[in-house]
Amino acid sequence: MYVRALTQLLSEGISVVSSRQLGHRLQMTPAQIRKDLSYFGRFGKQGRGYDVHFLLEELRQILGLNQEWDACLVGVGRLGRAIINYPGFAPEGFRMRAVFDSDSRQVGGVVGGLRVQPMSALSEAVERDNITIGIVAVPAAEAQSVIDQLIDSGVQGILNYAPIAPQVSMHVVIRNIDPVLALQSMTFYLRELD
Amino acid sequence: MYVRALTQLLSEGISVVSSRQLGHRLQMTPAQIRKDLSYFGRFGKQGRGYDVHFLLEELRQILGLNQEWDACLVGVGRLGRAIINYPGFAPEGFRMRAVFDSDSRQVGGVVGGLRVQPMSALSEAVERDNITIGIVAVPAAEAQSVIDQLIDSGVQGILNYAPIAPQVSMHVVIRNIDPVLALQSMTFYLRELD
DNA sequence: TAATGTGAAAACCTTCACAGCT
DNA sequence: AGCTGTGAAGGTTTTCACATTA
Numbered sequence: 001m002y003v004r005a006l007t008q009l010l011s012e013g014i015s016v017v018s019s020r021q022l023g024h025r026l027q028m029t030p031a032q033i034r035k036d037l038s039y040f041g042r043f044g045k046q047g048r049g050y051d052v053h054f055l056l057e058e059l060r061q062i063l064g065l066n067q068e069w070d071a072c073l074v075g076v077g078r079l080g081r082a083i084i085n086y087p088g089f090a091p092e093g094f095r096m097r098a099v100f101d102s103d104s105r106q107v108g109g110v111v112g113g114l115r116v117q118p119m120s121a122l123s124e125a126v127e128r129d130n131i132t133i134g135i136v137a138v139p140a141a142e143a144q145s146v147i148d149q150l151i152d153s154g155v156q157g158i159l160n161y162a163p164i165a166p167q168v169s170m171h172v173v174i175r176n177i178d179p180v181l182a183l184q185s186m187t188f189y190l191r192e193l194d
Numbered sequence: 195m196y197v198r199a200l201t202q203l204l205s206e207g208i209s210v211v212s213s214r215q216l217g218h219r220l221q222m223t224p225a226q227i228r229k230d231l232s233y234f235g236r237f238g239k240q241g242r243g244y245d246v247h248f249l250l251e252e253l254r255q256i257l258g259l260n261q262e263w264d265a266c267l268v269g270v271g272r273l274g275r276a277i278i279n280y281p282g283f284a285p286e287g288f289r290m291r292a293v294f295d296s297d298s299r300q301v302g303g304v305v306g307g308l309r310v311q312p313m314s315a316l317s318e319a320v321e322r323d324n325i326t327i328g329i330v331a332v333p334a335a336e337a338q339s340v341i342d343q344l345i346d347s348g349v350q351g352i353l354n355y356a357p358i359a360p361q362v363s364m365h366v367v368i369r370n371i372d373p374v375l376a377l378q379s380m381t382f383y384l385r386e387l388d
Numbered sequence: 389t390a391a392t393g394t395g396a397a398a399a400c401c402t403t404c405a406c407a408g409c410t
Numbered sequence: 411a412g413c414t415g416t417g418a419a420g421g422t423t424t425t426c427a428c429a430t431t432a
Contacts, residue, residue, distance in 0.1 A: 001359055001375070003378065004357070004358065004359050004375070005359055008358075008359075018390085018391060018392090019391080019392075020391085025359065025361070026359055027359075027361060029424080029425070030391090031424070031425055031426070031427095032423095032424065032425080034391095034392065034393065034394085035393085035394085035423090035424075035425090037392095037393090038392085038393055038394070042392080042393070043392095044391075044392050044393080045391080045392075045431085045432065046390080046391055046392045046393080046430065046431040046432055047389075047390045047391050047392075047431065047432045048390075048391065048392085048432065049390090049391065049392080050392090062382065063378060063379075063381055063382045063385075064381040064382055064384065064385035065378060065381060069377070069381060069384075071377075078276075078279070079276075079280075082272075082273075082276045083373075085272070086273075086373075088357065088373070088374050089373075089374065089377070092374050092377070092378065094374070094377055132384055133377065133380070133384075156384050157377075157380045157381075157383075157384050159373060159376055159377060159380070163198070163282065164198070164202075165195055165198055165199055165219065165220055165221075167219070167221060173380045173383045173384060175376035175377070175379065175380055176376075177371060177373050177376060179277075179280075179282070179283075179353060179371050180282050180283065180286050180288070181195070181198070182353055182369035182370075182371060183263070183265075183283070183286070183288055183327065183351075183353060183369070184197065184257060184259060184286065185257075185369065186327070186351045186353070186367045186369055187257055187258035187259060187263060187351075188256065188257045188258055189351075189367045190258065190263075190326055190327075190350050190351050190367060191257075191258035212412085212413065212414090213413075213414075214413085223402080223403070224413090225402070225403050225404070225405095226401095226402065226403080228413095228414065228415065228416085229401090229402075229403090229415085229416085231414095231415090232414085232415055232416070236414080236415070237414095238413075238414050238415080239409085239410065239413080239414075240408070240409040240410055240412080240413055240414045240415080241409065241410040241411075241412050241413050241414075242410065242412080242413065242414085243412090243413065243414080244414090389432100390431105390432090391430105391431090391432090392429105392430085392431080392432100393428105393429095393430085393431100394427100394428095394429095394430105395426105395427100395428095395429105396425105396426085396427090396428105397424100397425080397426070397427095398423105398424080398425070398426080399422105399423080399424070399425080400421100400422080400423070400424080401420105401421080401422075401423085402419100402420085402421075402422085403418105403419085403420075403421085404417105404418085404419070404420085405416100405417100405418090405419095406415105406416095406417100407414105407415095407416095407417105408413105408414090408415090409412105409413090409414080409415100410411100410412085410413085410414100
């Protein structure tokens with residue numbers, strides 16, 4: 001979120017920002033901003049604030065955003081195709097290197113310039129292409145099994161689009177994209193506004 | 195997440211669950227489960243656990259998931275069309291009642307059975323169709339303005355797909371769907387595994 | 389003057405541990 | 411015997427407030 005906000009500030013031509021201003025953008029208190037940043041270093045100048053360009057580069061370095069990350073996708077149904085064709089990943093350094101599907105009718109087809117491979121080719125591809133991130137776009141019923149296969153193949157991070165609560169061991173990093181859950185976690189508060 | 199897990203348990207024919215078992219599914223401690231649930235009531239039976247069907251219905255009631263929620267969508271580009279055609283919302287009680295676009299070339303077209311309306315029709319439609327939730331699928335540059343218009347029109351919740359850090363007043367509930375942010379919040383931990 | 393960085397305080401959240409119920 | 415519900419303890423996060431520096 002900091003990287004987002006700082007990138008936007010830079011594009012607006014703002015070169016110095018205080019914790020107060022940055023907090024306003026991110027809906028956070030100035031104290032929270034300063035504590036967060038102080039955990040990683042002393043990036044600010046007293047009386048002045050933070051140099052936007054400098055802080056942005058520091059954070060990008062800390063987060064590992066200055067390198068390329070190789071990902072693969074499992075599931076080339078409607079959702080999977082939308083993800084493959086989404087133009088937002090590449091500019092941020094996330095490259096789709098391979099796509100897989102357990103449906104043999106999909107295997108061999110071409111989606112977004114990549115040939116769809118069978119699940120049996122997963123392990124080899126992960127190793128060969130240095131793939132660290134697996135993206136899951138299969139139906140809920142298959143998702144846990146696919147996640148297990150990805151992890152067995154050596155993937156270290158999972159971006160899961162299936163509407164389930166996946167179980168993964170602690171050393172695997174997982175993030176869920178779940179619009180229905182987002183809506184369901186919202187209605188409680190809407191209800192109370194009646 | 196509880197609703198998800200309980201629904202799955204029910205479909206597996208499991209009718210009673212302990213905090214230990216539920217915790218295992220959700221990767222949480224038994225104590226956490228019990229504390230969470232105790233905040234809303236006393237749903238369990240000592241020595242036995244929780245009746246899955248009963249607890250599920252109670253939670254659905256508390257969260258407001260036993261009613262229909264009316265939503266509208268702004269932005270019928272590639273992403274917007276994918277959202278409209280996503281079959282996961284309706285079964286959970288979220289109905290897409292109207293769609294809008296600021297591009298006059300899109301207005302009048304039909305997407306997913308709904309006629310695309312101009313932004314000028316937003317306020318009236320929100321009121322007429324009782325729309326409480328606005329879904330934002332426009333480019334980043336337009337997103338904050340669209341969010342503001344939705345809120346001005348009386349929408350109480352926002353599901354935002356644009357890759358920005360939106361600013362909304364406290365009484366509006368907002369959830370962001372942001373796969374790039376999810377990946378960027380993951381790389382820090384992958385980096386450390388080297 | 390204006391803002392950071394940071395110990396200390398306050399607030400919040402999670403876990404423990406056990407009385408009490410089935 | 412088995413498990414809940416819950417005060418109390420323990421731990422973590424956020425906020426305060428101020429010495430310090432540009």
